[in-house]
Amino acid sequence: MTSPLNTTVCPRCEVSTVRVLTTSPLPGVWTMYVCDTCFYTYRSTEEAAATEPAAYPEEWKVDPADIPGMIAMPPVPQRRA
Numbered sequence: 001m002t003s004p005l006n007t008t009v010c011p012r013c014e015v016s017t018v019r020v021l022t023t024s025p026l027p028g029v030w031t032m033y034v035c036d037t038c039f040y041t042y043r044s045t046e047e048a049a050a051t052e053p054a055a056y057p058e059e060w061k062v063d064p065a066d067i068p069g070m071i072a073m074p075p076v077p078q079r080r081a
Ligand SMILES: [Zn+2]
Pocket: 010, 011, 012, 013, 014, 015, 035, 036, 037, 038, 039, 040
């Protein structure tokens, strides 16, 4: 038996800023959520490692305090000669 999906706490940053982003075209098949703190998105039908804070891999967690200092995109390396 699986536990109900935790849809109030973000699996990645563990802040309670998760909201519904969109739902499946066929009603009731899946719901997509987005975290307004770290912008992590996930679908309700994904495995627990992607949807549950307790099962989300520790090495991929994000500390909300680190977010303001993060770069938006990786820098593009210099062109090779
Ligand atoms: Zn988050």
